[in-house]
Amino acid sequence: MKKVAIVGGTGYTGVELLRLLARHPEVEVCAITSRSEAGRQVSDIYPSLRGEFDLAFTEPTNEILGQADLVFFATPNGVAMKQTRELVDAGVKVIDLAADFRFDDVDEWSKWYGMDHACADLMVEAVYGLPEVNKQAVQAARLVANPGCYPTAVQIGLLPLIEQNLIDTQNIIADCKSGVSGAGRGAAVGSLMCEAADSFKAYAVAGHRHLPEIKERLSVCAGESVGLTFVPHLTPMIRGIHATMYAKLQGPIDMNELQAAYEARYADHPFVDVMPLGSHPETRSVRGSNICRVALHQPQGGDTLVILSAIDNLVKGAAGQAVHNMNLMLGLEEKAGLEIMPLSP
């Protein structure tokens, strides 16, 4: 059994890691840390975990974390970068579920995240952990930046089009809708049930931190800077991201061929499901699972493609993708611990 530790275990990505790892056949959680809850049993805070873990929260010391084969940082932005250098040097592999290592461009990162980076060299070394793009690099990595939730849904939806140079990359639109868990477990007025339920709104239209992440990654793929309009929305549900993407075709296209190309592109990627042409993926069809479902549309046969992509933001958009990356980094079976059926209804 491999040993893993979780830093920052009281947020939704932390508890979701515990849910997934509780049934992982080859990994055990040797430590979970939380400064605020140190000393308390995990199951006191999360009754859904009762009987699963005999584990109390501890302080995030390097001594404790150093005993693990791999450490997950399920912490706010800016935390992992302060502790990663020491762990990596000690031979402990690291996956950061926050944004500290997601960018190639350190200055861009500092601009969007409003702080200096504590270990810019590691940012360069870090592998962007979207297995559908970087599986081999992740297998060899000692530090992986787990992608953002919106970037995961958007990239999986658009990659085949960009890789095959089929669309105008200067005018991509990603209209994205997220459940409230994307805002985390922090006690914020905007995340209250009475503020977020039975209502719908856009937010951060002027510029969301996932915009530069998506742009950078799509630009790497395109070999040129892409033009992207990204509008995130808050939708009154707990889990789920639905991305509706609009792209201008470069020329005529056979949709059956495009469908086949998508299926081929993701044939070796067990967590992407290319649905039949013209399908409408529902977020509940991936609830609790690590699957991304994608569907293609060409409304009225026109020159605008509509690509739909649905994930569970806490699984494929966070903890599940992190476990996937962990499996790759530790040489385990790719799907280990992730063969969880979606919960529907």
Next chain:
Amino acid sequence: MKKVAIVGGTGYTGVELLRLLARHPEVEVCAITSRSEAGRQVSDIYPSLRGEFDLAFTEPTNEILGQADLVFFATPNGVAMKQTRELVDAGVKVIDLAADFRFDDVDEWSKWYGMDHACADLMVEAVYGLPEVNKQAVQAARLVANPGCYPTAVQIGLLPLIEQNLIDTQNIIADCKSGVSGAGRGAAVGSLMCEAADSFKAYAVAGHRHLPEIKERLSVCAGESVGLTFVPHLTPMIRGIHATMYAKLQGPIDMNELQAAYEARYADHPFVDVMPLGSHPETRSVRGSNICRVALHQPQGGDTLVILSAIDNLVKGAAGQAVHNMNLMLGLEEKAGLEIMPLSP
């Protein structure tokens, strides 16, 4: 007191008309019809109306309807067109909340609604009841086609841009999200709480009936055929439509001037609220009210405008707009009965 009748009173638009008319100072409901519920008291089916109406459902005979000054059809598509001729000829004004009279092009209507039209000449006569466009024509009309919910939200968001020739009208995108009440009160599996709650999906991407309605109206405004990609989504809430629209600018723009232009465009329209530049309207901020809130964005100062528009689909998107049209047609104060505060939270 003017007398009005409602045909098809058991759906959501019917009961919403009752809610609004219960407090209308100059109108009384003289009849409400439902074949399936004939004989039952309104308040037996709708306990929220207890004590408000001493009114039983009746059969929709012309004798009963002929006593009204104005008749609302809150019926499925294809019903109003069969009864309107006789009413109009008898001097009774008619507002159809369904789609029977929304199009100018009868053939297009037949194509999308899958039936022949029973009175094509009246379709030509009918005024499209979006008061923000056709206020004077509505005042003079004897037959008004109440606009669809999506078309209302989208047109109010886009009209100033098209009227002033500011955007590329061949590449408009309207990504729209509706609450479940838009699907009506029919017992359909897809509208069950267990199917629609805590999930999000697109639907009818291949072509929704509101697409030709929006295109026709925007084309009238533009003086040329517009190009529109329209994707509706189902969002897990009861009421509300949020439209996120993307438009390419024809050239450089001063957003403060555009904001001023929007405010001027809607200055005489009491139910449109142009929010401050960069706002994010929430559907709950219009819940239960006849208001449409609009906000403008130019993300990163680029050439793509984002326009946000929020309405309550049952009010401004249906029954409230119908009462607004009724006020205009009967020569009443424009806002009579519609000064209802939004219910938030």
Next chain:
Amino acid sequence: MKKVAIVGGTGYTGVELLRLLARHPEVEVCAITSRSEAGRQVSDIYPSLRGEFDLAFTEPTNEILGQADLVFFATPNGVAMKQTRELVDAGVKVIDLAADFRFDDVDEWSKWYGMDHACADLMVEAVYGLPEVNKQAVQAARLVANPGCYPTAVQIGLLPLIEQNLIDTQNIIADCKSGVSGAGRGAAVGSLMCEAADSFKAYAVAGHRHLPEIKERLSVCAGESVGLTFVPHLTPMIRGIHATMYAKLQGPIDMNELQAAYEARYADHPFVDVMPLGSHPETRSVRGSNICRVALHQPQGGDTLVILSAIDNLVKGAAGQAVHNMNLMLGLEEKAGLEIMPLSP
């Protein structure tokens, strides 16, 4: 026009007072206070109020409040008691929506609320503002304690039974369910959408602060100390309280007579709706309105009565009842400003 002021305007009861008073024909809001938001426009925080109030939050000084005919305290427990003495002495009437003046027994109050009372004499003077019991006293009062939400629903359901000595008062059970807005607008983890939605739980079974309030009031009515088991639950909705009450009959009963007795008891109380025998009131049937709907059941003709009672916790359970009390205290029409139709669906 009478002038009223609101202290503590940023919580749900504060904004709900604004919603109701915006349409009140004889009252205007002259001031609303909030230390944290002083200087900001009301509509900046509550977009649903845009265009309704040209009012900025101020500091809660006695100078400002002293200009009002009546002041509402929509503040946390323990705030009103510090400022009420001065206002009342200056001739300003006061309604506290919190618990500072709800008890007769000051020691009991201190025990449950964990603080000393700042003006115990005023607590004795204060009238408990349940108009269905104390209408005349409220009309004469200068200080009214607005009842708690659960106590309102429970008392209206049980009063006729106790007044007529029909039930065993030592074994009453009140199983109550509240929407999340009952927890207020404070940023607490337990009120987050992701914690409270799509789940159901009991809370505070060991003893909720509304238990002594209900017991004291029912005991006053019974003329002896009653025995009550009160279990509150959190239900995943925004507004609404549903109380299910179980009472043992003292002897045989004719349910039609009991029904008639309930109807007679509340005949002069416009905000209580005694539904037909055997009805099931839904909270949505009172959403946004000041109505309490009550229904009686005698399952299988046995000796246990089941009484159902539904209110909107923010209206009849808080702000609406406060406006009702205000109307009585200021000599206005009892229903002024409160003839709001429920919003359903």
Next chain:
Amino acid sequence: MKKVAIVGGTGYTGVELLRLLARHPEVEVCAITSRSEAGRQVSDIYPSLRGEFDLAFTEPTNEILGQADLVFFATPNGVAMKQTRELVDAGVKVIDLAADFRFDDVDEWSKWYGMDHACADLMVEAVYGLPEVNKQAVQAARLVANPGCYPTAVQIGLLPLIEQNLIDTQNIIADCKSGVSGAGRGAAVGSLMCEAADSFKAYAVAGHRHLPEIKERLSVCAGESVGLTFVPHLTPMIRGIHATMYAKLQGPIDMNELQAAYEARYADHPFVDVMPLGSHPETRSVRGSNICRVALHQPQGGDTLVILSAIDNLVKGAAGQAVHNMNLMLGLEEKAGLEIMPLSP
């Protein structure tokens, strides 16, 4: 691998059986039937099952069902009783998830279910499949009646008290709250999102079909007829049942001893979690899992006990309990296929 078939696969219990059986290590689904959907692939109707089953719906012929080791009836009441005799005679074991075999008293059954019973002798033979009571009998059974959802939650909460003769069995109250999935996947107006969301109500107070089931089972346990008031409520969530039970103590009690007695009672039952004294189980803490969480309270140290019990109505209240019974009947490991983590949030 054992083979099982599912009759009536398009309802929520049917698809939930598929979810659970998809990961069962020792069982494969050899057939699933639906008259209305015969010929369609399972995953066409349930996208959440895509990639899991290569299985089309078939007609429910005895030829097909006879190939299975065990058949689940996930059908409406009155269906299983018509087909069970032939299957059982052919050596196929049967679990009925509906009510056809839940009663001992055939006349009582006919009274509540409004039809004659097609095989009264099998009703007598059938074992009531609550493993916490009848584990050994289930192991030996060829026909098991899977308990109702409410009866499961209520019995697990009350059994230890009744078995140890601690409470007044003539005055038990069970105030129960269910998510909407309990009403099934039938297209009924009352189950629509717009009818059931954001609202709360009691229903069937006069008498719900689970009342006689609970009474009969508790009476068997008590050795005398018990007196029960049972009030079910509809709560706006998808899954979950929360039972709040009130029982009068026969005499003084030590709550720590009672707690220990509950823990001992359920020590050998892996799907019952007796939470620490004074806990408040949330339905989400068992969402998607087969666990029943129970907690004990003695409010204010009085003579009324409050017992809280939470299950997922589709799992422990239906499909999960059926799989548990299947494991027992087929001699498999008791927990096989049921070690599913709750999905929270």
